[in-house]
Amino acid sequence: MAPQPSVPLAANILGMIGVLCWCVQLIPQIWRNYRTKSTEGLPASMMFIWSVSAVPFSIYAIVQRSAIALQIQPQCLCAFCAISWGQCLFYGRKWPATKAVLTTIALLLVCAAAELGFVLPIRLAYSKGISWPVTTMGLLAIILLIAGFMPVPFELLKRRGRVIGIDFVFLFIDWCGAFFSLMALVAQVEFDVLFGCLYVVCCGIEMGIAISHLIWMYRTRYIRRRAKEAGMDFDRFPEAVEWQSGGIGVRWEAVKRRMRLSEKIGVEGVEVKVTERKNSVV
Known part of the structure; x- marks a missing residue:
């Protein structure tokens, strides 16, 4: 697809709403990790892969001259995912704080260097009519984003559909960010199919995670009621422990x-x- 000749005001506004959502999407998750001092159920690999996916994501948006808001999105995604990944290293894998912080900073520096190193040559090639490099970046961003979600189904299967460790406020804000970004693409002069697929996949998977937990709540409604009547936490209630062991x-x-x-x-x-x-x- 050729670069956008111009970006309508509606696309910029919708894109900015999406950016605002994605600028704060992981704050609830980061706060939850800090408050509970735990990242159980939150795959560290998901946060790492999402950080890396922001590099081709950003390159594609910059070369395509998408709305400024859509070019800022990947930077926010990379930064917050890297912070959450660092928490997974610290709380989940029990790394020393200094080691976790330095590793997180190193990841951000590598991502920034890769982005700067690829943007200029790909933009130059694109100006000469060579489109396969930027298309490859768009496809790579989609593949990495989807790959980041891959550990989540295993976590759900492990707990029979129950969502643990993933903050639902984060999921909702992230879904809103993807939705408004998708609407920004619709409002552009030309619809970007690759970015559109990216946002649709993101919305669909996050809805699937929420639905999985709702189904779990429905299936365990009587067990949770009996645990409450017994004055016990669900995770300590014998019947619940036996059910979850499946x-x-x-x-x-x-x-x-x-x-x-x-x-x-x-x-x-x-x-x-x-x-x-x-x-x-x-």
């Missing part, structure tokens, strides 16, 4: 624990046999 990931974790226990017993058994053999020789 998750795919939970079963696999149990299998792995049994395997580790078996290996431990096996090693100890070998050591005992070796000791007995030595004693018999003596």
Whole structure:
């Protein structure tokens, strides 16, 4: 698609609303991580991949001369996802604070350098009628964005559809950002199919996450009621624990624990046999 000859006022306004949403989208998630001192259920890989996806995302928007608001969006996405990723390293993987902060800064610097390094040559090539580099960047942005969502279904399967660790305010604001950005594309002179697919996929997946949790709430409504009547937290209520243990990931974790226990017993058994053999020789 050729660069936008001009950007209508409506596209700029809608795009700016989308940018405002995406500028604050991860603040509730970051605050939740800080408040709970936990990132359980929030895949660190999702935050990392989204940070990286902002690079081709930004290059594509700049070269296509999209609305200024749409060019700012990827920068916000990269920064906030990197911060959330750093929290995953600190709270989830128990990295030292200094190491987590320096790693986060390094990620941001690498992303900034990659963006600057690719924008100028791709823009030059595009001005000469060579469009495949910018198209590749657009496709890469979509692939990375979708790839970032891939760990989420496994987290949902592990908990039988329950959403843990992902803030719903973040999901709603993020959905609004994608929706208004999509409307900004509709208001442009030419509709950008690649960016349009990007925003549609984002909206669809986030709606799927919310629906998954609503289904979980419906399926556990009686168990949650009995837990409340018993004055117990859902996660400590025996019936709830048993029901949640049916998750795919939970079963696999149990299998792995049994395997580790078996290996431990096996090693100890070998050591005992070796000791007995030595004693018999003596």
